Amino acid sequence: MVKYLCDGTSDGTLSAIGLILQEHSDPGLVTLSEREDTLFEEGMFIATDPLKAEDLFSRLKEKAPDAARTLYFFMLAEQEGMANSLLHYIEQALQHGDKVNGYLTHPAVRDIVTVSRKAARELHRMKGLLRFEKLRDGAYLAQMEPDHNIIQPLAYHFSRRLRAQHWFLYDRKRRTASSWNKGELRFGTIEQFTTPALSEDEKEVQAMWQAFFKTIAIPDRKNPRLQKSNMPMKYWKYLTEKQGE
Amino acid sequence: MEVTIFPAMNTLAKLQILSGAARYDASCASSGSRREGAPPGGTGNTSQSGICHSWSDDGRCISLLKLLLSNDCRYDCAYCVNRSSNQVPRASFTAREVVDLTLEFYRRNYIEGLFLSSAVMQSPDQTMERMVRVVETLRVEERFGGYIHLKIIPGSSSELVRKAGFYADRISVNMELPSQASLQRLAPQKEKAAILEPMALIGREIQESLVERKKIRSAPRFAPSGQSTQMIIGASPETDFQILRLSQGLYKKMNLKRVYYSAYVPVSDDNRLPVIASPPLLREHRLYQADWLLRFYGFTAEEILSDDAPHLDESFDPKTAWALRHPEFFPVEINRADYGTLLRVPGIGVTSAKRIVAARRFSLITPEGMKKIGVVVKRAKYFITCSGRPFEQSLHQPAQIRQQLLLGEGSGEVKLPRQLVLPGLYA
């Protein structure tokens, strides 16, 4: 067994994987883990090389586009301690191509695919559950606290959809933001966030939506359990229809 | 100063009446249409896989702003709350109100788009024209690119039907009742021809537009997300077999995307209607399951039911019921059976069957392997072998299996009602 360490950032992990796959003819005999701050480090540290990381990603994209997508969503999950699984997942992907995602009996493949699916599912959910509020200056703001770091693909989705309005997304957990105005999509961070004032007609529109939400349910078929399993309570905080219930 | 964009009688009161009247409409799918980006200077696109924006208190997905343009009906269909002889508050939206609600909701990401239906106001044509005006305003003036589902009023002119299909992603004509005889009895002002003719017209137009678009990419689309219909279950005497055969015909001959079933909710004591204590939800649920077998699992109506046994089993889902009648088909060997055969195993759905096929490319699947790839064998275990090994100690008698399945489920306790799953969303 050969042991390697990396710094645990996505670039760090990917560049280490790139190097290992280049150097070792049998990566099955290699393990990779994230460096921890202990006195006794076991293994050889591979320094981060963003070019190497990019290189690996484009190779994967070419050989197994589905696996590259899986990797992208896996990264959004910001999972720690999975560098070794990732190494062996990518090794399998380069060997088998896109059908690798069906190889769920392989432990590393299953680990990565499972995490990746969760991130993809939250992204899909947030495409529906995100709520914008109109601000006094006419722009729209949506706040969220997702489990996964999905602001980038989410903003992209809304840049195709809500093109005619000026909007902001704000991830309160990570203090990251995205904005769209006149065809330009931007990303950044907001350290000091103060909730801006709402437009004067905002409450009126919200009341309409709340009324619709109440009326559309069939009274004899109340099913709070089903509702919560489809729409977990952790998302209710920013749901307009769940305010003041 | 109070600023209001919605004038009095207020749009809020109308919204309550007219969304309440639409709540029994089962269809809420927003999938299957792809309008990539918003039109220039406009708002909205559609998503191939459909997006739920919320789940209402009954657990159903909310995807579209579901409204009637009006509930002020001239007709007197026995099974309907809006029938003219019923004493309920009446309201009608202006086109502008519906347009504004749709846009304001869409901009805040409450919805995927609009689902607009209506009671028959002065005449079918007059009603249909007002509905078409709503979507025309949305598409042309407001450059709205989101999803639109429009109901066709039976009896409206083919000119208006064509216009509707030109602007909407999906259009639908309600079957209402599963036979001509029932229609005559319960909805005497509607004729079967008035329902089937527009259906056939829509089917043809969709087909033609697909062919045209293959030749010229910019050829106009016609209802790109297809056509659906809905019928009421339990207000009339048809058997499940009759209903399924009707659906099968609609899928095959009329190219329908979806048939929705809606359990009859007793709304009047009209003596032409059956007296029931509550809506037949279990029956509706079983019909949806059988319908899935038709659309995704390669079953025919004749395999599921017959003239001798024309009703769906209450204690078992239709696939399990079929399996119990066909012991000769089982056990199915997980490592060898083709995809279509795997789909016939009770408890194995599209996702599981796909995972099995994908995983066995790499190695033989063991019973532990089934767990690893995330296939639940709770129900399937009676019907499969893994590399020749049975899962469950030789329970080969259907009677035994039936017993076991019933026990395992707390004897016939059925979860109800199920969320209507949007096709393509999880597959």
Ligand code: SF4
């Ligand atoms: S035409 Fe439609 S709204 Fe009017 S009574 Fe019949 S079913 Fe109800």
